[in-house]
Amino acid sequence: MQFQIRPYVESDYPFIKSILQEADMFDSLWDSKENFNSIIKKNPKSILVAVVDNKVIGNIIISPHGSEVSLLFRLAVRKDHRNKGVGTKLLEYAEDSACKSKAKEIGFFVDSKKKELQKYYFKRGYQTRKKPYIFMWKKLK
Helix, strand or coil: CCCEEEECCHHHHHHHHHHHHHCCCCCCCCCCHHHHHHHHHHCCCCEEEEEECCEEEEEEEEEECCCCEEEEEEEEECHHHCCCCHHHHHHHHHHHHHHHCCCCEEECCCCCCCHHHHHHHHHCCCCCCCCCCCCCCCCCC
């Protein structure tokens, strides 16, 4: 299967929303169209999509965290395109992008219950921290 990786454009949003919903990752605020547009306004290449036949089949968000660290978010691939190298290519592209920006480390949060997903990342050289973490958030007024 041939696919290309390119920066996100606003017309990709319905595809990404659908992919994130299918992966049970969608959050109405964090993944809103307005939030995605504000992300690419700051850095047009921070959201990447994998495309085949003009349809988005996968996505990843890269966010610099200072000058030496990059964080990854929302790596997801449509179910019918999983296990075909799409996620791996998106991850490699994001890693290359972080290297070019001089980041020394890259990381992300993974659901602690998704053991298969953790194995996927271990095979690609990722490690876990010794301390367990949970994600905490607060709605602001």
